[in-house]
Amino acid sequence: MTLLRLSQKSDFNPSRIPLPSSKSESNRALVIDALTEGENSLSNLAEARDTQTMIRLLKSSPPVFDVLDAGTTMRFLTAFATVTNQKKVMTGTARMCERPIGILVDALRSIGAEIHYLNSEGYPPLAIHGLPEQKSDKVKIRGDVSSQYISAMLMIAPVLPQGLEIELEGKVGSRTYIEMTLELMAQFGIEYTWEDNKIKVAHQAYQRTTFAVESDWSGASYWFSLLACADSGALFLEGLKENSLQGDSAIVDIMEFLGIKSTFENGGVLLKKQAVKGLKKWDFSHCPDLAQTVAVTCAILGQDAVFTGLESLKIKETDRIYALQQELAKFNAELKEIEPEVYQVIPSVTMPSKVQIHTYDDHRMAMAFMPLLTKTEVVIEDPDVVNKSYPSFWKHCELIGISTEKLETA
Ligand SMILES: O=C(O)C1=C[C@@H](OP(=O)(O)O)[C@@H](O)[C@H](O)C1
Numbered sequence: 563m564t565l566l567r568l569s570q571k572s573d574f575n576p577s578r579i580p581l582p583s584s585k586s587e588s589n590r591a592l593v594i595d596a597l598t599e600g601e602n603s604l605s606n607l608a609e610a611r612d613t614q615t616m617i618r619l620l621k622s623s624p625p626v627f628d629v630l631d632a633g634t635t636m637r638f639l640t641a642f643a644t645v646t647n648q649k650k651v652m653t654g655t656a657r658m659c660e661r662p663i664g665i666l667v668d669a670l671r672s673i674g675a676e677i678h679y680l681n682s683e684g685y686p687p688l689a690i691h692g693l694p695e696q697k698s699d700k701v702k703i704r705g706d707v708s709s710q711y712i713s714a715m716l717m718i719a720p721v722l723p724q725g726l727e728i729e730l731e732g733k734v735g736s737r738t739y740i741e742m743t744l745e746l747m748a749q750f751g752i753e754y755t756w757e758d759n760k761i762k763v764a765h766q767a768y769q770r771t772t773f774a775v776e777s778d779w780s781g782a783s784y785w786f787s788l789l790a791c792a793d794s795g796a797l798f799l800e801g802l803k804e805n806s807l808q809g810d811s812a813i814v815d816i817m818e819f820l821g822i823k824s825t826f827e828n829g830g831v832l833l834k835k836q837a838v839k840g841l842k843k844w845d846f847s848h849c850p851d852l853a854q855t856v857a858v859t860c861a862i863l864g865q866d867a868v869f870t871g872l873e874s875l876k877i878k879e880t881d882r883i884y885a886l887q888q889e890l891a892k893f894n895a896e897l898k899e900i901e902p903e904v905y906q907v908i909p910s911v912t913m914p915s916k917v918q919i920h921t922y923d924d925h926r927m928a929m930a931f932m933p934l935l936t937k938t939e940v941v942i943e944d945p946d947v948v949n950k951s952y953p954s955f956w957k958h959c960e961l962i963g964i965s966t967e968k969l970e971t972a
């Protein structure tokens with residue numbers, strides 16, 4: 563196994579970080595591009611493995627779409643292959659084959675798709691045989707498992723012969739990602755209405771356009787956390803916009819409570835330290851990918867906080883609740899379920915002289931625990947796990963004065 567030892571060489575002052583591009587925006591733009599007649603001009607596509615996998619599969623179109631561990635690539639390409647009447651097998655890593663897809667398959671089948679499960683009902687791998695005829699222009703989808711099913715159906719809606727009306731059932735999680743999908747579709751000329759729980763998209767053509775992907779706010783969150791945990795310094799994060807398509811820009815509001823003042827200027831955001839006001843309670847329903855970052859920040863800063871909206875964390879790259887609980891315990895902090903689906907972060911009071919973080923095949927576990935280096939010696943297991951969303955993460959650590967030393971073990 564590879565281990566990476568992290569330690570701080572200097573103050574983070576003044577350091578510029580050339581953030582990676584958003585994989586969520588990139589993967590949507592690529593699917594829309596594949597559904598547009600004629601050429602779009604897409605720039606700043608993400609270096610993330612999830613996006614590079616999407617690019618490779620769309621370009622080479624092999625009979626088996628192996629998406630590895632990329633959730634959006636799995637869900638978006640399932641809908642794409644169906645609507646474009648392709649015969650494909652959809653598969654991925656062992657963990658991907660444990661991540662549910664039944665809600666999307668049911669939605670596609672209800673409008674006429676032919677899709678079969680090759681192993682377990684409700685999970686990849688799948689065999690897609692296409693959509694011989696659109697049988698319905700209405701579909702109901704529950705909103706509390708993954709918004710990616712809804713985004714996948716929305717992106718194919720304009721090219722369906724009868725268009726599509728999607729009725730969202732129950733609580734809707736990750737709503738900001740549905741909004742991102744619709745706003746991006748609108749940039750490619752699509753008109754839609756969203757009233758109450760019904761989103762309607764008529765049959766229409768995607769218009770050729772020029773689209774530049776913004777930097778990744780989820781990736782930016784680790785630098786907010788690092789500065790919040792550091793004694794001093796300032797950071798400039800390049801390529802972020804105040805009016806972002808990405809819901810994870812909520813990190814600005816969260817970190818305002820945890821000691822970071824953000825100023826948008828010169829095509830990015832300048833982070834400076836300010837007094838910690840304290841974060842009492844936060845609902846992560848619409849920004850689930852920030853939960854690990856903020857849990858670790860609170861644990862390090864000695865901030866007791868209550869988190870809700872963590873339901874979807876159990877079905878992501880790993881069970882992120884379990885993973886957080888195990889790793890926080892290594893420095894005497896806790897993520898305790900105090901009522902069903904209500905969690906309290908109980909911060910660390912004593913910090914060991916060294917902490918080794920297991921990363922559970924989850925990029926966000928590696929990146930979220932990096933700021934621990936401000937308090938103790940940190941060793942990250944399997945550091946290449948960051949490649950899923952942020953391959954240059956450790957290089958950027960070096961760039962701002964963190965030493966990263968690779969250690970090989972048997
Ligand atoms: O649509 C997207 O780009 C994403 C939606 C979210 O997933 P869920 O909708 O499953 O919560 C998020 O966690 C994921 O990283 C990216």
Ligand SMILES: C=C(OP(=O)(O)O)C(=O)O
Nearest residue numbers: 631632633634851878879
């Ligand atoms: C959950 C994530 O991605 P996905 O669901 O697309 O695999 C993530 O990047 O944190």
